[in-house]
Amino acid sequence: MDDRLKKARELQQLLNHTEKESLRSLACLSRSAVRRHTEKMAHNEYRQAFSQDADRILNSLAFTRYIDKTQVFSLIRNDHLTHRVLHVQLLSRVARTVGRYLGLNQDLIEAASLGHDIGHPPFGHDGERFLSRLTHAAGAGYFHHNIQSIQFLERIERKGKGWNLSLQTLDAVLCHDGETHIQQLTPVQQRTFGDLDRIIREFHTKEQWNATPMTLEGCVVRMADTISYIGRDLEDGIRLGLVKRDQIPAVCQKKLGTTNGTIVFNLVTDLIAASLDHPFVGFSDDIARALETLKRFNYRHIYKNPAIKRHLASIGAIYDHLFHQYLDDLAAQNRSSAIFTQFLADMAAPYCRTHSPAQMVRDFISGMTDSYFIRQAPAHLRPEPVDHV
Secondary structure (H helix, E strand, O other): OOHHHHHHHHHHHHHHHHHHHHOOOOOOOHHHOOEOOOOOOOOOOOOOHHHHHHHHHHOOHHHHHHHHOEOOOOOEOOOOOOEHHHHHHHHHHHHHHHHHHHOOOHHHHHHHHHHOOOOOOOOHHHHHHHHHHHHHHOOOOOOOHHHHHHHHHHHHOOOOOOOOOEHHHHHHHHOOOOOOOOOEEOOOOOOOHHHHHHHHHHHOOOOOOOOOOOOHHHHHHHHHHHHHHHHHHHHHHHHOOOOOHHHOOHHHHHHOOOOHHHHHHHHHHHHHHHHOOOOOEEOOHHHHHHHHHHHHHHHHHHHOOHHHOOOHHHHHHHHHHHHHHHHHHHHOOOOOOHHHHHHHOOOOHHHHHHOOHHHHHHHHHHOOOHHHHHHOOOHHHOOOOEOOO
16 A cells, blocks of 8 residues: 555544544444445545445436426426425535534435435425325335435445445435424434335335434434425425415514525524434424424415426326336337336346336336436327426
8 A cells, every 4th residue: 555545544544533532422423334235445445434425325326317306396497496406405504514513423414415315206296196106006015205215325326236325324314204394303223224124114015104313413314304495495485476475474484584594594503502412303392383384384385286286187197107108018028118228228137136027117217307207208298397387
C-alpha cells in the first residue's frame, strides 16, 4: 500500500474514532454497520460504511429515475411543482440538519434519505394503490413502496446483484412512512436481516402496515419525511389555486406559520428541542397537534381534491393494461416485449429463478418513470397534460 492510501486508511480510522467521541451515545456508529454479505475491504477503500451506502444509492439507476416521478401533482404543465427528486433532496437536508444537532450519524441519515422513495411507482400514491390491487389479485401480495425500495436496492439493481447495503440503512428505508401521523418515535430493539426479511414477508400480506426503525437515525428520517413534504405540498396547492393561504387553520398559522420556509423551520426547531437528550425523536404536544391539523387540511383540500384527479381513470386503465400485457408476454415468451428487452435482459439468473411472473411485472412497472409508463400505453389510453387544474 502506497503512502497516500495508507494515509487514507488512517483517515478512516480517525473518522471512526471521531464518531465515537463526538456522536451521542445512542447514535449508530459506522463501524456498527452490518451487511448481508461480507465484503473484503479493498486495499484503497477509505470511506466509512454508511458513506459507502449513500454513494451506492446515489449512483443507482433507480435514483436517476427519481427525476420523473410524481410527488403529488402530475400531468400539469408547471415547472415549479415538486417532483420526487426534489422531495428526496429536501428530506435529506432536513434530516441531516436534525441529525447534526442531535449528535447522530449523518451518513446513515443521508443514505436512508436518498433511498427511501426509490420504490415509488409511476404517479405516486395513486399508482401505488393501482399496482397493489393488481399484485394482490395476481398472488404477489400487496404493494408497498417502502418494501419495493428494499427490493430495488437488494435484488434488482446491478442486474439483480443488488448493492449489499447495510442493515441499518435498509431498515430506515423500510420504516420511513411519513404519511402516518405520530408524535414520537423510540427505536425498537436491534434487528437482524432475518427480522427484516420476516417483516417484509408479513407486510406483503397486509394492505396497511407500520413499523418503527431500529435506529434513532431512522426515526429522524421518518419524522423529516413529513417535515419535507407538508409545507411544500401546501405551497404547490396554493400555486395551483386549490387553496388560499388565509384558509390555513388558525392553530397552524400560529404554531407553524403560513409559508413552507417558516413551517419547515418551526417543525425542525421543535423536533430538535423536544428530542435533545432523550432516547426518542418527537415533537412537543402543541406542535404535534398543529401538524396533525395541517395534515388533515392538506388531505381535504389538496391530496383528495377532485381537481387533481382528472387523469386518475386513465392512469388506472394503463396500469391494468400494462400489468396484464406483460404477464401475457412472459407466458408467451414474447422476447420482443419491453419486459424482456428493457428489464430482464442480462438479469442475474437467481432473480429469474426466485421471482414469479407477477413479481417480475411488479418490479418492471414500479421502476418506470411517469413518462416511460405513459409511452408504453396504447395511444388511446394516454392522458394529455393540462396547463392548470
